[in-house]
Amino acid sequence: MKAHVYVTLKQTVLDPQGQAIHGALKKMQYQGIEDVRQGKYFVIRLSDALDAAAATAEVERIAKEVLTNPVIEEFSFHLEDAD
Amino acid sequence: MKAHVYVTLKQTVLDPQGQAIHGALKKMQYQGIEDVRQGKYFVIRLSDALDAAAATAEVERIAKEVLTNPVIEEFSFHLEDAD
Numbered sequence: 490m491k492a493h494v495y496v497t498l499k500q501t502v503l504d505p506q507g508q509a510i511h512g513a514l515k516k517m518q519y520q521g522i523e524d525v526r527q528g529k530y531f532v533i534r535l536s537d538a539l540d541a542a543a544a545t546a547e548v549e550r551i552a553k554e555v556l557t558n559p560v561i562e563e564f565s566f567h568l569e570d571a572d
Numbered sequence: 573m574k575a576h577v578y579v580t581l582k583q584t585v586l587d588p589q590g591q592a593i594h595g596a597l598k599k600m601q602y603q604g605i606e607d608v609r610q611g612k613y614f615v616i617r618l619s620d621a622l623d624a625a626a627a628t629a630e631v632e633r634i635a636k637e638v639l640t641n642p643v644i645e646e647f648s649f650h651l652e653d654a655d
Binding site: 527551 | 578579580590593596597600602603604605606607608609610611612613614615616617618619621622626627630633634638639
């Protein structure tokens with residue numbers, strides 16, 4: 490099983506990296522870009538020994554305790570059956 | 573409209589950052605983790621003046637030309653109607 494975890498800055502937190510990309514895209518004449526925010530993306534391959542409920546619990550715990558700084562970031566994730 | 577862009581290292585490229593996270597998770601007694609790979613995640617808010625086809629073309633161009641290093645990375649993206 491594979492988990493895809495997305496960690497982003499909270500909406501209320503300034504994202505200077507995203508703003509820099511936005512500014513660069515504008516200078517490079519890309520059209521219609523209103524905002525860019527950058528986050529992190531993790532792909533976690535899980536043992537097949539875990540069932541869906543255990544995998545969900547484990548990934549949620551990892552995302553919350555290790556991958557995310559809860560002061561400024563939030564996360565979401567989904568599981569998929571591995572290829 | 574919002575575009576979600578995921579940039580990951582190609583499967584054949586070593587991901588030391590992901591390996592470091594994997595090692596840390598093992599030391600912290602998390603169970604059933606077989607592999608971790610880290611990528612980047614971008615949320616791009618697009619002008620409503622762009623229709624779906626124009627938005628797709630623009631986001632694909634940005635992902636290919638700016639956000640991704642084609643030598644070692646690959647990308648995927650999807651669009652969603654903004655809230």
